[in-house]
Amino acid sequence: MAQTQLIAGRFRQGKEIGVGGMGTVYLGMDTQTGEQVAIKVLKPDIVRDTPDLLERFEREGDALRRLNHPTIVKVLGTVEENGNHYIILEYVQGGSLRDYLEKTPQMPISQVLEIAIDLSDALGRAHRLNIVHRDIKPANVLLAEDGTPRLTDFGIAHIGDTSRMTQEGSIIGTMAYMPPEALAGKAVDVRGDIWSFGVMLYEMVTGRHPFVGESTAEMLFSIVKNDPPDILSLRDYEDFGSWGLPGLIYWMMEKDREKRPASARLVGAMVEHLMAGRELPQLNALSNYKGDTEDAELAPETAAELARSYTTAGFSVEKLNEQLANADIAASLRTTETVVEAQQVIQKERSQAQNRTAIVAVGVVIAIILLGAAGFAFLNSGNTNSAAFAVPRDCDAEPIAEGEFMILVAQPEYIDGDERDVQRFITDDLTEHLEQTIPNARYRVRNTETIVRDSDIAEQVAELCNAVVILWGNYDSQRVEITIQLGAEDAFPAPFIIPYDETRVIADGRYHLTNERQQTLAVGVIGSMNLAWASINEAYNLVEGLTITQLISDPQPEIVGSTASARYHQYIANYVNEPELAITFLDQAIVTNGGNALLYLGRALGYQRVSDIDAAQEDIDTARRLGPENWAMPDIMLANEAVYFQQDYESAVGLLDTYISTRPDAWFPYTYRGSVHYLLQNYDLARLDIEQALALNPVSNIPYASGVGLALRDADFVRTQALIQEAQRKFPNPSVLEQILSATFNEEAVSSPLTPFVSAFSNFSLGRWQAVINDANAIIETGVIHPDPYMLRGFAQCNLQDYESAEASYTEAINIAPDYTMLYFLRAEVRQRQGLGRALDALADLTVVTESEQATQFAPFTSLGVDITAQINCETIFDVDLTEFGFETGTEGTTGE
Numbered sequence: 001m002a003q004t005q006l007i008a009g010r011f012r013q014g015k016e017i018g019v020g021g022m023g024t025v026y027l028g029m030d031t032q033t034g035e036q037v038a039i040k041v042l043k044p045d046i047v048r049d050t051p052d053l054l055e056r057f058e059r060e061g062d063a064l065r066r067l068n069h070p071t072i073v074k075v076l077g078t079v080e081e082n083g084n085h086y087i088i089l090e091y092v093q094g095g096s097l098r099d100y101l102e103k104t105p106q107m108p109i110s111q112v113l114e115i116a117i118d119l120s121d122a123l124g125r126a127h128r129l130n131i132v133h134r135d136i137k138p139a140n141v142l143l144a145e146d147g148t149p150r151l152t153d154f155g156i157a158h159i160g161d162t163s164r165m166t167q168e169g170s171i172i173g174t175m176a177y178m179p180p181e182a183l184a185g186k187a188v189d190v191r192g193d194i195w196s197f198g199v200m201l202y203e204m205v206t207g208r209h210p211f212v213g214e215s216t217a218e219m220l221f222s223i224v225k226n227d228p229p230d231i232l233s234l235r236d237y238e239d240f241g242s243w244g245l246p247g248l249i250y251w252m253m254e255k256d257r258e259k260r261p262a263s264a265r266l267v268g269a270m271v272e273h274l275m276a277g278r279e280l281p282q283l284n285a286l287s288n289y290k291g292d293t294e295d296a297e298l299a300p301e302t303a304a305e306l307a308r309s310y311t312t313a314g315f316s317v318e319k320l321n322e323q324l325a326n327a328d329i330a331a332s333l334r335t336t337e338t339v340v341e342a343q344q345v346i347q348k349e350r351s352q353a354q355n356r357t358a359i360v361a362v363g364v365v366i367a368i369i370l371l372g373a374a375g376f377a378f379l380n381s382g383n384t385n386s387a388a389f390a391v392p393r394d395c396d397a398e399p400i401a402e403g404e405f406m407i408l409v410a411q412p413e414y415i416d417g418d419e420r421d422v423q424r425f426i427t428d429d430l431t432e433h434l435e436q437t438i439p440n441a442r443y444r445v446r447n448t449e450t451i452v453r454d455s456d457i458a459e460q461v462a463e464l465c466n467a468v469v470i471l472w473g474n475y476d477s478q479r480v481e482i483t484i485q486l487g488a489e490d491a492f493p494a495p496f497i498i499p500y501d502e503t504r505v506i507a508d509g510r511y512h513l514t515n516e517r518q519q520t521l522a523v524g525v526i527g528s529m530n531l532a533w534a535s536i537n538e539a540y541n542l543v544e545g546l547t548i549t550q551l552i553s554d555p556q557p558e559i560v561g562s563t564a565s566a567r568y569h570q571y572i573a574n575y576v577n578e579p580e581l582a583i584t585f586l587d588q589a590i591v592t593n594g595g596n597a598l599l600y601l602g603r604a605l606g607y608q609r610v611s612d613i614d615a616a617q618e619d620i621d622t623a624r625r626l627g628p629e630n631w632a633m634p635d636i637m638l639a640n641e642a643v644y645f646q647q648d649y650e651s652a653v654g655l656l657d658t659y660i661s662t663r664p665d666a667w668f669p670y671t672y673r674g675s676v677h678y679l680l681q682n683y684d685l686a687r688l689d690i691e692q693a694l695a696l697n698p699v700s701n702i703p704y705a706s707g708v709g710l711a712l713r714d715a716d717f718v719r720t721q722a723l724i725q726e727a728q729r730k731f732p733n734p735s736v737l738e739q740i741l742s743a744t745f746n747e748e749a750v751s752s753p754l755t756p757f758v759s760a761f762s763n764f765s766l767g768r769w770q771a772v773i774n775d776a777n778a779i780i781e782t783g784v785i786h787p788d789p790y791m792l793r794g795f796a797q798c799n800l801q802d803y804e805s806a807e808a809s810y811t812e813a814i815n816i817a818p819d820y821t822m823l824y825f826l827r828a829e830v831r832q833r834q835g836l837g838r839a840l841d842a843l844a845d846l847t848v849v850t851e852s853e854q855a856t857q858f859a860p861f862t863s864l865g866v867d868i869t870a871q872i873n874c875e876t877i878f879d880v881d882l883t884e885f886g887f888e889t890g891t892e893g894t895t896g897e
Contacts, residue, residue: 012029023041039089042086069125074089096138097115101138101203111147135196136151180224199253392464407445410473411448433520465487486503502598507565511558524559526545526548550743586599617638644749645748675703702758715821769800830874
């Protein structure tokens with residue numbers, strides 16, 4: 001098979017990296033993403049000779065697709081092509097646990113526990129989906145570069161109630177790790193995986209297999225009949241620091257599967273308890289076993305019995321709570337941040353002797369609650385038929401970078417009908433719209449495998465992952481019900497001025513989807529986010545969100561209810577395309593909750609969009625009265641009105657002073673005020689604001705417009721060049737402000753001077769000369785008297801070799817700002833380019849430059865004499881290597897990245 005084969009037109013097959021019973025694994029490359037993948041190819045001869053194997057291979061792909069867990073190797077696709085069968089898998093670079101054990105036979109106990117907790121979680125996920133792995137062994141655990149495990153090779157997994165892959169009585173799996181019941185030909189359930197897991201843990205801590213023999217027959221006899229060698233005869237007790245792990249391993253390897261832990265979740269709970277450095281409550285009594293001497297040891301069978309009886313003694317809840325108190329871990333339960341999923345199945349008749357068998361069965365579930373000292377707590381909703389809800393100890397979502405905002409999608413609860421991958425469709429939709437719709441978007445959509453059933457648990461999960469929004473709900477055969485809920489208060493970049501709870505009353509919304517493949521929840525997410533942004537005085541994120549909604553055309557689902565929150569979500573759904581209708585929804589919301597300042601602010605925004613400035617002013621005044629004193633959004637709204645509708649820049653400056661006082665750590669307030677100062681030609685004040693904005697790592701090109709203009713006025717060629725190059729690299733979209741104003745307000749706002757001003761400088765940095773001319777003319781047509789539109793137009797005309805027009809534009813700029821030295825330097829060039837007859841005029845301009853206060857900055861160029869255009873001109877001045885002219889360059893002038 002050619003190593004350069006392209007599979008499915010996308011995955012390029014490379015070198016062989018492994019061979020298994022069913023096929024060969026190759027290193028591959030995803031040609032669309034450039035990422036490495038693993039390509040598992042089923043051997044053609046095996047398909048021919050063993051037809052059942054093809055079904056097993058397909059089941060592996062099906063199992064992996066359904067699992068979708070961070071500690072399970074991800075399946076990226078399955079392909080049948082030209083008679084060959086492939087599974088495209090996540091490539092894990094760190095090798096297998098088997099490879100690691102060959103180098104480190106006795107692993108550090110802390111590392112054993114870390115791998116055990118992750119694999120417990122992975123198996124818990126598989127078992128919850130009714131998937132039994134049936135081949136747990138070190139070779140099927142891959143280790144990522146950071147040491148975290150990935151469970152793989154579900155080729156012989158038993159899924160649900162599907163018919164068995166083998167004849168009754170046959171053996172599946174690697175024999176050394178198979179449970180006794182499998183060797184006896186019995187059906188294997190989740191407790192078989194727990195046995196194999198225990199054998200593997202034994203090997204990890206002791207460096208040897210628990211069951212050996214000189215022949216295969218002797219090894220199998222040992223598995224069925226012999227006890228494993230004492231762990232503490234192979235490794236010192238001091239390495240463990242606790243009897244808990246040996247006891248747990250013995251318990252997992254009980255010959256009688258009825259005596260083993262009943263779930264991987266229970267194993268994980270016990271491991272988590274041990275990781276916290278605490279002994280299991282039932283084993284706290286071990287001090288008694290040591291008696292009067294420190295040397296006394298606890299027999300392995302006693303440790304196993306204690307671990308087992310700890311969860312199978314049939315305790316009442318009252319007795320369990322009493323034992324927790326005696327173990328001095330109740331305080332930990334009260335302060336824990338996570339909860340564990342457990343069935344509330346203690347039946348009323350549990351105190352009766354004839355029901356002891358049933359109580360033993362549910363004791364395992366109760367134990368999960370008991371082990372809360374490792375970070376678990378039991379939530380009782382007050383309904384004895386309701387369940388507690390699972391929250392992972394650690395966030396299982398892929399992390400995000402600093403400055404990004406996580407949108408977390410919980411696993412929707414399956415109710416009835418056909419199971420389907422609802423979470424994936426929702427995630428894909430949100431990723432497309434929130435991450436990819438606009439450049440430099442900072443929203444990141446992530447999944448959690450946690451099933452959330454109420455808002456309190458949603459809040460805890462969001463806090464665990466530091467998510468700003470969490471989506472959770474359920475689905476059945478008819479529809480998907482999703483709640484969009486604000487997440488962790490601390491995940492936002494500033495404190496809530498409007499109280500968080502007051503914001504959530506309006507922000508949280510409930511949606512019904514009838515087709516999760518087509519309908520989008522992105523607009524609802526933006527709506528919830530925008531209320532949070534308004535509550536913390538984050539104006540730019542708010543208008544950026546509206547820009548995203550304007551670009552979404554997919555159908556939206558039904559918004560459930562008639563509360564103020566539902567009306568607000570209907571408002572945001574109609575804001576861009578039907579603003580009048582949107583306003584009526586807020587009318588209804590205000591009738592329901594007229595004391596919420598956010599609703600009046602939202603309606604004022606709607607009135608501004610339809611150019612009803614008087615009505616907007618009235619609602620802004622009401623919002624100001626209802627909101628806290630340090631809430632700046634009403635002032636920002638009035639500043640927007642002054643800048644974009646009235647061109648009253650002096651009034652805007654005073655309003656923006658308040659804005660900056662509430663958000664001194666944010667780039668946008670300084671950008672906004674600095675841009676207004678620049679339009680007013682208050683260059684010293686503008687410089688202070690724009691430098692501060694650039695230092696705060698802006699996420700838009702807006703401050704670069706004034707930044708470049710100020711650098712040109714200062715004749716700072718190094719800074720000008722650096723800012724232009726940085727804007728080119730980070731913000732190639734010159735029309736971002738136009739998009740924002742179009743989505744937030746209307747064409748009147750778009751045509752105000754600030755919009756083409758930013759666009760002109762952005763196009764200037766990109767060398768889009770005709771667009772620069774169009775923007776400059778748009779500014780001039782507004783009646784603003786400012787030198788920059790003429791300067792920018794002249795520079796563009798020079799690049800288009802229209803030197804006479806360029807000279808005229810520069811002259812207009814000089815008439816407005818005769819102290820702007822750069823204009824004379826630029827005009828000298830276009831005069832010289834018009835021929836020898838204009839040489840004296842060019843010389844006159846250069847004389848102004850050499851006699852100005854900025855003569856030193858221009859000296860590297862003016863020293864070339866009158867004929868400088870051969871080396872420096874409008875086409876090269878901001879791209880040329882300035883070091884060739886004696887300038888010292890580096891990071892000066894950038895935002896410090």
